Amino acid sequence: MPESCLLRTVLRIPVSSNHRKHGFTIVEVLVVISIIAILAAFLMVAAQGGRDAAGIAKTRVKLKQVGEWMQLWSGSNDNRILPSQFDFIDEAEAGASVSPRRDIHASDDNMFDDMTRGQYQGTWADILWTENSLHQTFGLLDRDEFDEAHLLWESDSPDNTIYDVYETFDHPFRSMFVNSRGPAEDLPGYFAANDFFDARSDDDADGDTTSKIDRYYTYAMINSPGSSVYLVDSVAGETISDEPEPWLYDFATEADGQIIDPTTDPQGEIDYRYGGQCMLLLLDNSIKSVPTWAERGPEDPLNGIDNSLYGIGYRVHDLTKRVPTP
Numbered sequence: 001m002p003e004s005c006l007l008r009t010v011l012r013i014p015v016s017s018n019h020r021k022h023g024f025t026i027v028e029v030l031v032v033i034s035i036i037a038i039l040a041a042f043l044m045v046a047a048q049g050g051r052d053a054a055g056i057a058k059t060r061v062k063l064k065q066v067g068e069w070m071q072l073w074s075g076s077n078d079n080r081i082l083p084s085q086f087d088f089i090d091e092a093e094a095g096a097s098v099s100p101r102r103d104i105h106a107s108d109d110n111m112f113d114d115m116t117r118g119q120y121q122g123t124w125a126d127i128l129w130t131e132n133s134l135h136q137t138f139g140l141l142d143r144d145e146f147d148e149a150h151l152l153w154e155s156d157s158p159d160n161t162i163y164d165v166y167e168t169f170d171h172p173f174r175s176m177f178v179n180s181r182g183p184a185e186d187l188p189g190y191f192a193a194n195d196f197f198d199a200r201s202d203d204d205a206d207g208d209t210t211s212k213i214d215r216y217y218t219y220a221m222i223n224s225p226g227s228s229v230y231l232v233d234s235v236a237g238e239t240i241s242d243e244p245e246p247w248l249y250d251f252a253t254e255a256d257g258q259i260i261d262p263t264t265d266p267q268g269e270i271d272y273r274y275g276g277q278c279m280l281l282l283l284d285n286s287i288k289s290v291p292t293w294a295e296r297g298p299e300d301p302l303n304g305i306d307n308s309l310y311g312i313g314y315r316v317h318d319l320t321k322r323v324p325t326p
Contacts, residue, residue, distance in 0.1 A: 055176040067285035080216040083199030088120035101130040101155040123238045125157035125173045177273045182235035192234035196242035215324035225283035229316045233278040236269040242317045
C-alpha cells in the first residue's frame with residue numbers, strides 16, 4: 001500500500017468530501033446590516049438622551065450658582081434683589097455713594113465720558129461677572145485693541161462676540177442648550193432676567209418722570225419668593241420685560257380660528273429648549289422646568305381652562321404692592 005494511502009487510513013482522512021461551504025446570501029447580508037443599523041440607532045438615541053440629560057443637569061447647576069451669587073450680592077447690599085438693569089449715572093452726578101463696575105482704565109478727565117458711563121450702566125450679568133472676578137476664573141486674557149493691558153471682559157459679562165474668539169466658551173450666565181431661533185440662533189441660550197426688577201429710575205428707563213434715584217425691591221417686600229420669576233430661558237437677550245407685549249406670541253393664542261402652539265410656531269422671546277420646556281429661576285433660588293403655557297396671565301382662561309403661567313403658580317408682575325425702596 002502506498003505510504004500516502006496508509007497515512008490516510010491511519011488518520012481516517014477522507015479522500016474527498018461531498019460537503020461544500022456556503023457563503024452568505026444577499027438577503028442574509030441585508031438582514032444583518034438592518035439589525036446593525038437599528039442597534040446603532042438605539043445607541044445614538046440613548047447617547048443623545050444621555051447628553052441631553054447631562055446638559056439639563058449642568059444648566060440647572062448654572063442657574064443654582066446664579067441664585068447663590070444673587071444671595072451673596074443681596075447680603076452686601078441691604079437685602080436688595082439684584083437688579084435686572086441698572087443705571088448709576090444720575091446717582092454719581094448727585095454725589096450718591098454707588099458701586100460702579102471696576103475699570104481701572106476709565107478716564108479721569110471726564111467722569112461721564114463714554115468709557116466711564118459704561119461703568120455705571122448694565123445688567124444683572126455685568127454685576128455678577130464683576131463682583132465675582134469671573135474674567136480671572138475663566139482666564140479671559142484677550143487684550144483691548146487700544147490698550148494691551150486692558151482685559152476685554154474685565155468689567156463686562158461677555159456677549160455673543162466672545163464666541164468669535166472662544167467658540168466653545170462655557171458662559172456661566174447662559175444655557176447648555178442653544179437658542180432655537182432668533183439673531184443668536186445656534187449660540188448658547190440666554191437666561192433673561194425679569195424686568196420687574198429693573199432698578200433704573202423712571203427717568204433712566206422711559207423718560208416719564210424726572211426721578212434721578214434708582215429704586216430697588218428687597219426680598220422682604222416680595223409676597224411669595226417661591227413663585228416669583230427672576231430668570232427665564234429666552235432667545236432675545238439678558239432681560240425680558242415684565243409687561244405682556246414682548247411675551248405675547250409665546251402663548252397659545254387664537255388666530256383666524258386656529259390655536260397658535262408656541263412649540264410648533266414660536267415667535268416671541270421665551271425659548272422652550274428642553275424638549276418643549278423652559279426653566280425658571282425663582283427668587284427662593286429654586287429651579288422649575290415648565291411646559292408651554294397658553295398665556296402668561298392673568299387673562300381670561302383659554303377655553304375655560306386656566307393654562308396660563310400664573311395658573312400653574314408662577315408670576316412675573318405685581319409681586320408686591322409695596323413701593324420699591326430707594
